[in-house]
Amino acid sequence: MKKTLSMLLAVVMMAALVLTSCGGGNEKIFLATGSETGTYYSFGIALGQVMKDKIGQEFGVQSTGASKANIQLVAAGDVDMAIVQNDVMDYAFNGTNTFAEEGALSGFSAVATLYAEVVQIVAKPGITSVADLKGKTVSVGDAGSGTEFNAAQIFEAYGMTFDDINKQSLGFTDSADKFKDGQLDAFFVTAGAPTTCITDLATSNDFVILSIGETEMQYLKDNYGYYTEYTLAAGTYGEKQPEDATTVAVKATLIAADDLSEDAVYKVTKGIFENIDAIKATHAKGEELSADNGVQGVSIPFHAGAEKYFKEIGKLN
Numbered sequence: 001m002k003k004t005l006s007m008l009l010a011v012v013m014m015a016a017l018v019l020t021s022c023g024g025g026n027e028k029i030f031l032a033t034g035s036e037t038g039t040y041y042s043f044g045i046a047l048g049q050v051m052k053d054k055i056g057q058e059f060g061v062q063s064t065g066a067s068k069a070n071i072q073l074v075a076a077g078d079v080d081m082a083i084v085q086n087d088v089m090d091y092a093f094n095g096t097n098t099f100a101e102e103g104a105l106s107g108f109s110a111v112a113t114l115y116a117e118v119v120q121i122v123a124k125p126g127i128t129s130v131a132d133l134k135g136k137t138v139s140v141g142d143a144g145s146g147t148e149f150n151a152a153q154i155f156e157a158y159g160m161t162f163d164d165i166n167k168q169s170l171g172f173t174d175s176a177d178k179f180k181d182g183q184l185d186a187f188f189v190t191a192g193a194p195t196t197c198i199t200d201l202a203t204s205n206d207f208v209i210l211s212i213g214e215t216e217m218q219y220l221k222d223n224y225g226y227y228t229e230y231t232l233a234a235g236t237y238g239e240k241q242p243e244d245a246t247t248v249a250v251k252a253t254l255i256a257a258d259d260l261s262e263d264a265v266y267k268v269t270k271g272i273f274e275n276i277d278a279i280k281a282t283h284a285k286g287e288e289l290s291a292d293n294g295v296q297g298v299s300i301p302f303h304a305g306a307e308k309y310f311k312e313i314g315k316l317n
Ligand code: GLU
Pocket: 033, 034, 035, 037, 038, 039, 040, 041, 065, 066, 067, 068, 084, 085, 117, 141, 144, 145, 146, 147, 148, 190, 191, 192
């Protein structure tokens, strides 16, 4: 009985999906985010709520494997918009870094950068440096994430590779769970801070957030232009994190499928930047939103609708 009911429900939901995506007017926009314990997801939900309230635009927010997976989803036409790291967006567009093998992806363009994403290396107490991770069991993020790119580049700065660790490719929720159980010595999280999975962890476990050394910081800045130095303030995760951590950050960026209409993207872009206060009231990361920041850190073409809005308000020429 239960099975029949849930199958029926699935059919009804599928039908609803088909109907909404074929309906005229303000079509629902499908937005790819990340893990439910990351920041993209909760920010996406907040954004969707505000857009619905303020401009009557419905969003379907999906949990995914994050940046790389999201770009593949947009490029394949499976979703309309996504939140991705600006570094990964550039590599995908230009077919560089780990996209060198599969080649450049197309069919997506930039809407705006949203907030800083902090590379947070969470480790067992007693581990004091990335160099100490040699031979340890470390999760470097989901296979489709941007986190994995950052982890690889940070190890490179230390003259190490994934071969030096017992590498695990786990999403944020699994990483935090396995760390709680003592099955991981460390895990990487690139996300807006505070990040839910680390905030949760702080309620049960002790941990440290590793700082990146001066030489390694310089290496990262010299070789990978997207990194900016970022101080994760003491107390971001309460008493469990009594010291500042010096690390790097990239930017969370909203992208859209090229074939999403200029009108739809214009309305959403305008909707976001004219409703910053409402977004701020719904999600802490709204604090970092501004039209001035939104056009920074974008190395690929803007979507025509976003460009129209930013030109109109004098933020792009
Ligand atoms: N920046 C992360 C990634 O692409 C995801 C962050 C999040 O889910 O908030 O790996």
